[in-house]
Amino acid sequence: MQQTATPGQALAEHVPPLSAHEAIVEANRCLFCYDAPCTHACPTHIDIPRFIKKISTDNLIGSARTILDANLLGSTCARVCPVQELCEGACVLGSEHKPISIGRLQRYSTDHIRQRGIDVIHAGPATGKRVVVVGAGPAGLSCAGQLARLGHSVTVYEKRPLAGGLSTYGIIGLREPVDASLAEVEMIKRLGVAIETGHELGANLNLDDLLRSFEAVFLSVGLGATPALDIPGEEHIVDGLAYIEQSKIDPTAMHIGRNVVVIGAGNTAIDCATIAKRLGAESVTMVYRRTDREMTAYPHEYEFVKNEGVAFRFLTQPIAALELNGKLVGLKCLRMKLGALDASARPTSELIPDSDFILPADQVVKAIGQQKPAIAKKLGLATEKGYLKVDDNFMTSISKVYSGGDCIRSKGSASTVMAVQDGKLAAHSIHRSLY
Amino acid sequence: MADLTTRFAGIKSPNPFWLASAPPSNSGAQIHRAFEAGWGGAVWKTIGPPVLNVSNRYGAWHSGNQKMLAINNVELISDRPLEVNLREMAEVKRAWPDRAVIASAMVESNRMAWHTIVRQIEDTGADGIELNYGCPHGMSERGMGSAVGQVPEYCEQITAWVMEVSKIPVIVKLTPNITNIVMPARAAVAAKASALSLINTVNSIIGVDLDTLQMTPNIGGKGGHGGYAGPAVKPIALNMLSALGTDPVVKGSGLPISGMGGIATWKDAAEFLLLGASSLQVCTAVMHYGFRIVEDLCDGLSNWMDSKGMATLDDVIGKSLHLVSDFKDFDLSFRAVARIDTSKCIKCDICYVACNDTAHQCIDLISSDGKLVAPHTYDVRSNGKQIAVETRPQPIVREEDCVGCRLCYNVCPVDHCIEMVEVSSGRESVTWDEICKGQKDVTEDWEKMKQYRDKVGIHIH
Incomplete structure (x- = not known):
């Protein structure tokens, strides 16, 4: 396939911005519902009719x-939210x-102020209280920014070179370019939040020190690396998050x-397949041990990637990477069949003996979720299904230590907006x- | 196919749709094209004394995604030489003998000047003359247009001068910029005019530019009032049309009325006809979309008439006029309540907030298990479309408390979702006028009113 665009262009933001005219026409279409269902459906309960009316x-x-x-x-949420499942899914004009x-x-609206360098949110009068946030992903930035609005002095420690978490590193540029994420980081900094990169809890930071220096700690450390498949040849398999x-x-x-094979059928797997396809792979195949009815990717993402020309092999279990x-x-695989329902009412998948076959591939990417936060054990924090356990106030089992974001998501699916x-x-x- | 043939004060046209005297009828070439498109007639853009025009002469009022709900203009009468207009008028009439060609005229308030212009118009073969007593800007500063229409005595005097010499029908066009439209109409009747037309444009200022603080439109650093027209003025026009049709003097004169003011669709046209207009003039809608709109004006009107079993315009004209009443004659025992069709309702709750904040607080939000719920009370930790949609309460009218104000009906974005349902009030029919005549003390004393209400069973919460 002939490359007609640079990799950056091939992965540039997919949805074009609305023109001023389009925005006003669309805004005028909004009925301005009272106590609107879109606002209820939004996990952060943005007053959607109000912001649209203002447009x-x-x-x-x-x-x-x-x-x-x-x-x-x-x-970020304007770009990455599964709006079909949230606000837009609840719109009264949807039926x-x-x-x-x-x-x-x-x-x-948010691009408007970003492009003009206008700050609309400001820090509150200083209280002299100091809070530390560990992890500069969406949950951490949201918490830090909100605390700054309340007048507190906030320091955010981040282990990676750039802040923004998955918004910066883990969401395909097609949906959110790096600069959109970093602009948000800068906005949080302008609220007076200090963001220190290269600091990792359990490496060059320890919780006791933080508790001595700050009046509260918020842990927004996200999840761990992609788990191992435990199959022969795994060393040849690329990590999906690293790929993105x-x-x-x-x-x-x-x-x-x-010939790229992506193992998994969640939204990260779909991003990986899209990247491979857009950056020149001749064939991209996603393999998943169950079927399209059980996959965790959003339906609109599935439709999108099918249109990108990505093939699917359902009921397929990789058993070895061949070199x-x-x-x-x-990738050597076995065929599967659906079995009894599991605890979450999803059918289990069962191996069909002697059904092995080989998918030719010179690159295999795995995107099969992330490991649960390892920090819990290290810090001695109580967990729930492996995630950090928090009470209704987001406090962990240790007093003054709070947590939020993917690392506490023991129920429901992880998403940026929930983290915020x-x-x-x-x-x-x-x-x-x-x- | 219903017959749309129009006879108006002796002027014939194949349909009731005439271009109003305005920019669309500025030249023979335009009117030729309008007639090719199917217009039944045209009132030529007003001819008269020399004028000079300005740029940025049209302003407009837009709302939401709808452009030009009204236009405002400071354009004067024709700025083309009189003899050019008269020559083209003659050419158009020769080319289109079956169409109505009417000259609008305005000259200084001088008997000889009016006699001269009337004779010049008659020489063109035009079917009629419309006296422009309505232009609200520029010409009125020179003692013409609405400066005449606003003073019934002037109106009568000038009309009389015209009638002294005119051999063709004379239509007096009235300005709405007057407290009581009946007065200048009666003046025209007294002067023996052949017909009336209304409304001319309404005095208006479009607005101010919020970037520059200049007037909109900006005419070389200034701005001012101009004539307002288009869909937004239609209700004003219908009211004035009805006021003439129900006035004993005007009605008794039998003068036909050419209706205009915001006609954009055949539906608007039908309403003007039903309230007594017997020809129709259109400007703003043509300025918005061009001459082609006449096709649906005729087609839609004709199809509607067919569906109503109306064969000619005489079956339509004035058919609803007898229903136009004063408040004092309304039946105070008539009762209607709003009813929401829950199968159509999309739960936008616009009706709820309108009723609750600004009307009579008689719409409730009811949960799926029948409980009354307050707005904004869901758990802030709940989210997602499923919960938002499934737990959303249903607005329901508490009919016993509904006063039937009809606000919810008006704001509902879904067709036929809220209907006003007539219900029995259980009371004898009575009008305010009848109460005034029979029990005057009830209308003057709150205590007596209270007793009256208790007696007949009127409860206001």
Whole structure:
């Protein structure tokens, strides 16, 4: 396949911004529902009709402030939220007409202030209280920003070179470019939040020191690496999150296979398959041990990647990565069949004996979820299903230590917007605890 | 196919749709094209004394995604030489003998000047003359247009001068910029005019530019009032049309009325006809979409008439006029309540907030298990479309408390979701006028009113 675009162009933001005219026409379509269902459906409960009405009245600063007041990461959420499952899915115009394009309107307002360097959210009067946040992903930034709005002095420690967490590193640039994430990081910094990168809890930070120096700690450490498949030849298999990361940070140096197989069928797996396809792989096949009915990817993501030309092999279990002369040549798999329902009411999958076959592949990417937070055990924090256990106030089993984001998501599916809401609510809990 | 043939004060046209005297009828070439498109007639853009125009002469009022719900203009009468207009008028009439060609005119308030212009118009073969007593800007500063229409005595005097010499029908066009439209109409009747037309444009200022603080539109650093027209003025026009149709003097004169003011669709046209107009003039809608709109004006009107079994315009004209009443004659015992069709309701709750904040607080939000719920009370930790949609309460009208104000009906975005249902009030029919005549003390004393209400069973919460 002939490369017609640079890797950066091939993975540039997929949804175009709304023009001013499109935005106003769309905003005027909004009925301005009272106590609107879109607002209820939004985990951060942005007053959506209010921010949309403000677009229609040309009050974009007020519109952006309405968004960020409820959700400091409104610019990221405008891009990455599964709006079909949330606000837009609840739009009263959805049944007979097209729901309002809430996500794109939210992006329109937040882009407006970003492009003009306008700050609409400000730090509160200084309280002299100090709080530390560990992990500068969406939950951490949301918590830090909210605490700064309440007047507290906040330091965020981040182990990676860049802040933003999965927004920066883990979401395909097609949906959220790095600069959108980093602009949000800068906005949080302008609230007076100090972000120190290269600091990792359990490496060069320890909790006792933090508790001595700060009045509260918020742990937003996310999840761990992709778990091992425990199959022969695993050393040839590429980690999906690292794959996405390189596509965002250094796409030109990225090695893309000719025949790529992606193991997994969640949203990260779909991002990996999209990257491979867009950056020149001849064939991309996603393998999943169950069927399209059980896959965790959002339906709209599944539709998207099918249109990208990605093939699917359902009911397929990899059992070995095959090499020849030290090079990966294929993935040996077994066929599966659906069995009884498991505890979460999903059918289990069962191996069909002697059904093995080989998928030719010179690159295999695994995106089968992330390991549960390892930090819990190290710090002696109570867990629930392997995730950090928190109470209704987001406090962990250790007093003054709070947590939110993917690392506490023992129920429901992890998402940026849920993390943002955790951070916001935790900030208010911490705030209350300081007095 | 219903017959749309129009006879108006002796002027014939194949349909009731005439271009109003305005920019669309500025030249023979335009009117040729309008007639090719199917317009039944045209009232030529007003001819008269020399004028000079300005740029940025049209402003407009837009709402939401709808452009130009109204236009406002400071354009004057025709700025083309009089003899050019008269020559083209003659050419158009020769080319289109079956169409109505009417000259709108306005000259200084001088008997000889009016006699001269009337004779010049008659020489063109035009079917009629419309006296422009309505232009609210520029010309009125020179003692013409609405400066005449606002003073019934002037209106009568000038009309009389015209009638002294005119051999063709004369239509007096009225300005709405007056407290009581009936007065200048009666003046026209007294002067023996052949017909009336209304409304001309309404005095208006479009607005101010919030970037520059300049007037909109900005006419070289200034701005001012101009004539307002288009869909937004239709209700004003219908009211004035009805006021003439129900006035004993005007009605008794039998003068036909050419209706205009916001006609954009055949539905608007049918309403003007039902309230007594017997020809129709259109400007703003044509300025928005071009001459082509006449096709649906005729087609839609004709199809509607067919569906109603109306064969000619005489079956339509004035058919609803007898229903136009004063408040004092309304039946105070008539009762209607709002009813929400829950199968159509999309639960936007616009009706709820409108009723609760600004009307009579009689819509409740009811949960699926029948409980009354307050808005904004869901758990902030709940989210997602499923919960948001499934737990959303249903707005329901408490009919016993509903006063039937009809606000919810008006704000509901879904067709036929909220209907006003007539219900029995259980009371004898009575009007305010009848109460005034029979029990005057009830209308003057709150205590007596209270007793009256208790007696007949009127409960206001």
